[in-house]
Amino acid sequence: MGRPAVVTGREDRIVNTIVNTLLVLVAVMAVFPLLFVVSASLTPYSEVLRNGGYVVIPSEFTLDAYRQLLDRPEIPRAFGVTVFITVVGTAVNMVLTTLLAYPLSRKDLPGRSVVLFALLFTMMFGAGLIPTYLIVKSTGLLDTIWAMIIPNAIWVFNVLIMKTFFENLPIELIESARIDGAGEFRILLRIVLPLSVPVMLTLGLFYAVGHWNEFFNAIIYIRDQDLMPLQVVVRNLLAQSQSMENVEAAVPTVTVQMAAVVVAAIPMIAIYPFIQRHFQKGVLLGSVKG
Amino acid sequence: MSAAPAPSPPRAVTASAPATHDAAGPPSRWVRLRRSRWWRHRAAYLMLLPGLVWFAIYKYAPMYGVVIAFKDYNLGLGIVGSPWADPWYKYFEQFFSSPYFVPLLRNTFLISIYKIIWGTIPPLLLALLLNECRRTWLRRWVQTLSYMPHFLSWVIVFGITVAFLSQSTGLVNRTLESLGGDPIGFLTSNDWFRSVLVGADAWKDLGWGAIIYLAAMIGIDPQRYEAARVDGASRLQQIWHVTLPGIRTVVILLFVLRLGHILEAGFEQVYIFYNVQVYPVADIIDTWVFRTGLESLNFSLAAAVGLFKAMIGLVLIVVANRLAKRWDGQLW
Numbered sequence: 001m002g003r004p005a006v007v008t009g010r011e012d013r014i015v016n017t018i019v020n021t022l023l024v025l026v027a028v029m030a031v032f033p034l035l036f037v038v039s040a041s042l043t044p045y046s047e048v049l050r051n052g053g054y055v056v057i058p059s060e061f062t063l064d065a066y067r068q069l070l071d072r073p074e075i076p077r078a079f080g081v082t083v084f085i086t087v088v089g090t091a092v093n094m095v096l097t098t099l100l101a102y103p104l105s106r107k108d109l110p111g112r113s114v115v116l117f118a119l120l121f122t123m124m125f126g127a128g129l130i131p132t133y134l135i136v137k138s139t140g141l142l143d144t145i146w147a148m149i150i151p152n153a154i155w156v157f158n159v160l161i162m163k164t165f166f167e168n169l170p171i172e173l174i175e176s177a178r179i180d181g182a183g184e185f186r187i188l189l190r191i192v193l194p195l196s197v198p199v200m201l202t203l204g205l206f207y208a209v210g211h212w213n214e215f216f217n218a219i220i221y222i223r224d225q226d227l228m229p230l231q232v233v234v235r236n237l238l239a240q241s242q243s244m245e246n247v248e249a250a251v252p253t254v255t256v257q258m259a260a261v262v263v264a265a266i267p268m269i270a271i272y273p274f275i276q277r278h279f280q281k282g283v284l285l286g287s288v289k290g
Numbered sequence: 291m292s293a294a295p296a297p298s299p300p301r302a303v304t305a306s307a308p309a310t311h312d313a314a315g316p317p318s319r320w321v322r323l324r325r326s327r328w329w330r331h332r333a334a335y336l337m338l339l340p341g342l343v344w345f346a347i348y349k350y351a352p353m354y355g356v357v358i359a360f361k362d363y364n365l366g367l368g369i370v371g372s373p374w375a376d377p378w379y380k381y382f383e384q385f386f387s388s389p390y391f392v393p394l395l396r397n398t399f400l401i402s403i404y405k406i407i408w409g410t411i412p413p414l415l416l417a418l419l420l421n422e423c424r425r426t427w428l429r430r431w432v433q434t435l436s437y438m439p440h441f442l443s444w445v446i447v448f449g450i451t452v453a454f455l456s457q458s459t460g461l462v463n464r465t466l467e468s469l470g471g472d473p474i475g476f477l478t479s480n481d482w483f484r485s486v487l488v489g490a491d492a493w494k495d496l497g498w499g500a501i502i503y504l505a506a507m508i509g510i511d512p513q514r515y516e517a518a519r520v521d522g523a524s525r526l527q528q529i530w531h532v533t534l535p536g537i538r539t540v541v542i543l544l545f546v547l548r549l550g551h552i553l554e555a556g557f558e559q560v561y562i563f564y565n566v567q568v569y570p571v572a573d574i575i576d577t578w579v580f581r582t583g584l585e586s587l588n589f590s591l592a593a594a595v596g597l598f599k600a601m602i603g604l605v606l607i608v609v610a611n612r613l614a615k616r617w618d619g620q621l622w
Contacts, residue, residue, distance in 0.1 A: 015525045019422045023432045026416060030436045030497060033450045036461065040453055052467075053459035100341035103334035110327050115338065122349040125604045128596025129576070130583040131355030132348070134369060139347065151348055154341060184333035213443035216558055220584065231445040235562055238449055254459050261449030268441055276434050 034265070041065050041258035048255060065255035069263065077226060078233040079263075081145065085229060086211040089149040093158075093207040094200065100159050102188050105166030119156050129220070136221055147221035148214050148229065155210075158203045165199040166192060202278040212268060234260045359594035365587075381594035390578065398574040401487055401555040406548050408492040413499030414541065418529060420500065421507040433504075436497025444562045447490050451477070451563070455486065483568040487559060502544065503537060510536040543614050550610025553603050575599050 036056060040048075043058035045065070069075055103109055104116060126132075132151070141147040169192065177187050193200070215231045222228060228236075237260045323329055354369075359381060361372040375381060385391055416436065423429040439447070454461050455476040463473035476482045510533065518528050557576035564572040575595060583592030 011524055015422065016424055019419050020425065020428060022419050023423055023428060026419070026496070027432045027435045029493070030439055033454065033493075037450055037453050048459065051464070053456075053464040054453055054461055056461070096341050096344060099337045103331075103337045106331075106334060109331055109334055115342070118342075118345065118350075122345065124607045125353075125600055127349075127352030127356050128593060128600055129579055130589050130593040130596055131352040131358065133584065134355050134358070134589070135348065135352045150344075153344055153348075159341075184337065188337075209441050213441075213445075215443065215445060215562070219561070220580075231443050235445045235448065238445070238452055239565075254456075258449065258453060261446055261453075264449075265442060265446045269438070272438055272441065273434075276438070 034269070037258050037261050037265075041255055041262050043255060045255050054254070054258075065259035066263075068256050069259045074225070074228070074233050075230075075260070075263065078228055078230040081227060082212060082214065082230040085145065085148045085214055086208055089153075089211040090204055090208045092149055092153050093155075094204055096154050097159050097162055097203065097207075098188070098193075098200075100154065101162035102166055102192060103184075104159070105163045107167070119159060123156050133220060142221055143224050143227065145227055148211075148217045151217060151221070152210075155207070158206060162196075162199055162203060165196060169195055198278070201275075205275050205278055209268070230264050234264045356593060356597050356600075358590050359597045361590060363590040363593070365589075375590065381591045382598065384591060385595050385598065390573070393570065394573060394575050394578050397484075397571060398553060398555045398576075401484060401560070401572075401574060402552045404484065404488040405491050405556065406545070406552070408488050409495055409499055409548070410541070410545060412492055412496055414503050416496060416500040417503035417507060418533065420504050421533065422525065422529070433497065433501075437501065438497070439494045440498035442494065444559045447494055447559075448562050451486065451490055477563070478565060478567040480568055480571045483564070483572050487556075487563060487572070490563070491556065491559065503540065506537040506540040507533055539617065542617055546610050546614045546617070550607040551603070552606060553599050 036054070039056060039058060040054040042061040042063070042065070043055060044060060044062045047058050047060075048054060100119075104112060106112070136142060136147060136151050139150075141150055173191055173195075174187055177191055182190070213231060214229045215235070218227075218229050218232045222232075238257050317325075328335075358369055358372065360375055360378045361369075362375050363369070363372045367373075377383070420429050420433060423432075452460065455463070457463055457473050457475040457478065460476075462476070467473055474482065476486050514532050514536070515528055518532050523531060553575065555574040555576070557574070557580070560572055560574055560577050561580065564577070576599075579592045579596050579599075582588050582595070
């Protein structure tokens, strides 16, 4: 794919050098901020004081900030909440999304277009924050962990991606199974799902990232501080000193703040190298048919 | 098991039409039902059921809930029991004539437009660079690294922003001071805050935005480059005359579709980044609705503003989709 590399003269070499240099700069721009945060979290607090702020490369590294951070009871608890909503939430997402996408991928299903329109319409028009809040409240989810799982259990966009994928599976396999007398649930489990591992992985990852980054539903539906997910707790830590810009109040926690950011980011970054291929596939899947 | 409704004549695709000419003849209702296409697909409807119930409760019931925009909503009386607002447009009028109407609209549009511009041009340039890169390993590395920030939460991006821009300890301000300048409160200054929002957004989605442009570039027929080369076109001329025209449709399409979402200035980011000092430049419709509804408990006013936004949003999205479709057909 792409264009054939043609070996030619000086102009080409100059262009190549400029292109490669700029690309390296882009890569540095993407990575340096994160490395800087990690470095800031490992800097001894005394060095931050002496310097008057964060340093790029501290003279020595210490884990003090992480110790202080993990001594706060809210961090391990919030970590647990986030792991729970990521695991259980993604499972709920995938089951409901698959159960919608598979029947909708069957073009002979009576009423299919009506259902599809009902789903698509919610992408264009939403009732808004307040009416949704009142409904979530009346279904009894307020201040429970399920408020971060149920109200966004299905993303229409992901249903459409999965539906498109199912539509492109070889129909003969499904038809012949049906002739052999297999029921729909059996066909879904035994034939369709084994053929759909790539799309399942991609969408599962999209959902999981959404849950790991959970913030929105928590600040709307949760008041109980013990139920707050990691992102909300970290944001509160960051806000604490930012509102009092005076140095004495701010400094005692600045390295702890950075440690909190790293803790919230690390699981994501640790698995990123293994899963990034699937994400890229996902965005292209989505763009094929919106 | 509400999935299999009354039998319908075999040709009626538009469903749900109950059998008005009720059966008196030999095939009983039950037999006709079992013969109908609906019954044949009962397993499929059973599968749809949980999802449809979810949509009914969490997407469509709130659409009924918007009536509180026209009522004097009272928590104790509920959605149905609350009395109607006196002129029905009371809360809309209250919003339109309030001093925050213009600033909210201005902030929403400005932040959104800047984000669209900075979310289009830099990714386009990055895609061009990646497309010109002849070293596969470099291209792959840069791509992988550059779209990683997309998956970081706004809280993490905010943490990074604080590390760089905090007035007391941020790297940028330390550097400014060591050069003899005065520190700038980027996160608390009305002059800087919107730029911080837009800049953070551009950083987060630079690589992610480039993916789709790059895919469009890879789809360009290599023969067109060949032809340009035969005509003596330089690399820059090839970009100008082959690559850019080749992706024009995709660029226009994405731009139009993003314009359809112009009222979405990014609630989560603004909410996480902002503070009281920068409300004059940072408060957008969504953050205002959140505070008015859930903090001041003025549900009807907040719902009215939310409805106002949703209606305009609906029109914009429909128009944008129409336009996108028209261009789509014309250019491909």
